[in-house]
Amino acid sequence: MRGRPRIRGHLRTRAHDTAVPRLPAERLRHHPLRRRAVRYRLIETYRPSVRPRLDCPVHVLTGSEDPELSQERISERAGGWADLTTARTEVRTFPGDHFYLTPRRREVVATVLRRMDPSLTTGGHSGRARREPAAASPSALLEIPLIDYYSTSAEFYEMVATRHTASRGPPLRRVLEGVDTSYGPVLEIGGGTGRVTEVIASALPQAEIIVAEPSATMRAMLTSRVARNPDLRRRVTVVDGAAQDLPLPEKLSAVVIFGVAGHLTVPERVALWKRLAACLPDGAPIVVELMGVSSPRVIPPVMSLRETIGRQTYEWWIGGEPTEGDAMRFTTTWKVLSEGRTVREVTDSYVWHTFDVARLAAEAGMTSRRITEAGGQAIPEIGVLVK
Known part of the structure; x- marks a missing residue:
C-alpha cells in the first residue's frame, strides 16, 4: 500500500x-x-518472531463485513488468534466493516467492560467456568478470576437446554430412580439454568439437592427457576462453585455431571473423582454426560439448531478440530435472522478434553456402564460410574 x-x-x-x-x-x-x-x-x-504461546484467554472483536477478515477466516482458528494461546479464544462479531467501532462504540465498550469487570468474572458455568492456571502462591490463587465460558451466548442457552433435556432427561431419570437418598444430598455439578435440576427432582421426589453453578449469568436463571417452584424451593440449594474447588458435604447419595467433564484436564478429573468417592457410599452413581466425542477429530461446522421466536429466527452452528493431546477446540456461532437476513452473529470457542466412559472409569477406579437408549429410543450417550 x-x-x-x-x-x-x-x-x-x-x-x-x-x-x-x-x-x-x-x-x-x-x-x-x-x-x-x-x-x-x-x-x-512486520514478521513476528517465534514466541511461547500465551496461557491466558484471548478475546477477539471484529466486524461482520470486514474485507480484511472474512467470516470463513474468523471461523478458522479465530482468524489466527487462537494459535497464540493455550487457553480459550472468544470471538464477538459486530455488524459493520473494518470501522465497526464508529457506529458500535457503546456496544464495544460494554463488551470490553464486561470482560474486565471482576463482578462478572470472579463469581463466575462449571467446569464451564474455571480458574486459569498460573504460577502463584495458594493465597494468590484465590484472586485468579473465573472465566465464564457461556457469558457470551447466555441469552441463547435456554433454546439448547430445552432440546438437551428432552433427549437426556429420560435416561437420566431412569438411572436415578431407585437411588437411596437417605445417605445424603444429591449433587449436581454444572446446573446451568436448572433444566436438569428439574429432572433430578422429578426422579427423586424426596431428595435434597445441591446444585453448583459458577456462572453468575446461568446461576441467576437457575435461582429464578428454583424460586418459582415451591417444591424446588424446599429441596434445592444453589451454590456458587466450579468443579475444581467446589466444597463438598461429608456425605452424598449421587452425583450428576452434565456438560462439564471435558472442560477439566485429566489431573483435575482424577482429583474430582477421588473427592467424590470419599463422599459416596458403595453402589452410588456418578452420572456423566459423555458428549459423543471420545477422541479428537475434525467436525465441520454444521447447523445444530434452528428456532423461531417472535419475528426472529435463531441458528446455532458448531464445529471442532483437534488441538493438543486429548483436546479439541469447538467453535460455536449463533446467527440471529430477521426476514431472512442475518442481523447479528455471536461466535465463541472453547477447549474440550475428549474422553469415553472407559477412560473415566480408569481415572476414577470405578466400574462403569453406558446408557445409549431409553424407552426404545436411541439417545446421546450417558456414562454411569459406580463406586
Missing part, C-alpha cells in the same frame, strides 16, 4: 467517507497520511 493517493483512496473506501474526513489537500497530504503510510509500512513488512 504505497503512494499517498492509494492510501487516501483506500482509507476513504474503507471508511465510507465517514472515518476519514475530506480535509483540505495540503493537510491531507502532509499530516494524517504520513502517519498512515508509516503504519501501513509496518503492517506490510
Whole structure:
C-alpha cells in the first residue's frame, strides 16, 4: 500500500467517507497520511518472531463485513488468534466493516467492560467456568478470576437446554430412580439454568439437592427457576462453585455431571473423582454426560439448531478440530435472522478434553456402564460410574 493517493483512496473506501474526513489537500497530504503510510509500512513488512504461546484467554472483536477478515477466516482458528494461546479464544462479531467501532462504540465498550469487570468474572458455568492456571502462591490463587465460558451466548442457552433435556432427561431419570437418598444430598455439578435440576427432582421426589453453578449469568436463571417452584424451593440449594474447588458435604447419595467433564484436564478429573468417592457410599452413581466425542477429530461446522421466536429466527452452528493431546477446540456461532437476513452473529470457542466412559472409569477406579437408549429410543450417550 504505497503512494499517498492509494492510501487516501483506500482509507476513504474503507471508511465510507465517514472515518476519514475530506480535509483540505495540503493537510491531507502532509499530516494524517504520513502517519498512515508509516503504519501501513509496518503492517506490510512486520514478521513476528517465534514466541511461547500465551496461557491466558484471548478475546477477539471484529466486524461482520470486514474485507480484511472474512467470516470463513474468523471461523478458522479465530482468524489466527487462537494459535497464540493455550487457553480459550472468544470471538464477538459486530455488524459493520473494518470501522465497526464508529457506529458500535457503546456496544464495544460494554463488551470490553464486561470482560474486565471482576463482578462478572470472579463469581463466575462449571467446569464451564474455571480458574486459569498460573504460577502463584495458594493465597494468590484465590484472586485468579473465573472465566465464564457461556457469558457470551447466555441469552441463547435456554433454546439448547430445552432440546438437551428432552433427549437426556429420560435416561437420566431412569438411572436415578431407585437411588437411596437417605445417605445424603444429591449433587449436581454444572446446573446451568436448572433444566436438569428439574429432572433430578422429578426422579427423586424426596431428595435434597445441591446444585453448583459458577456462572453468575446461568446461576441467576437457575435461582429464578428454583424460586418459582415451591417444591424446588424446599429441596434445592444453589451454590456458587466450579468443579475444581467446589466444597463438598461429608456425605452424598449421587452425583450428576452434565456438560462439564471435558472442560477439566485429566489431573483435575482424577482429583474430582477421588473427592467424590470419599463422599459416596458403595453402589452410588456418578452420572456423566459423555458428549459423543471420545477422541479428537475434525467436525465441520454444521447447523445444530434452528428456532423461531417472535419475528426472529435463531441458528446455532458448531464445529471442532483437534488441538493438543486429548483436546479439541469447538467453535460455536449463533446467527440471529430477521426476514431472512442475518442481523447479528455471536461466535465463541472453547477447549474440550475428549474422553469415553472407559477412560473415566480408569481415572476414577470405578466400574462403569453406558446408557445409549431409553424407552426404545436411541439417545446421546450417558456414562454411569459406580463406586
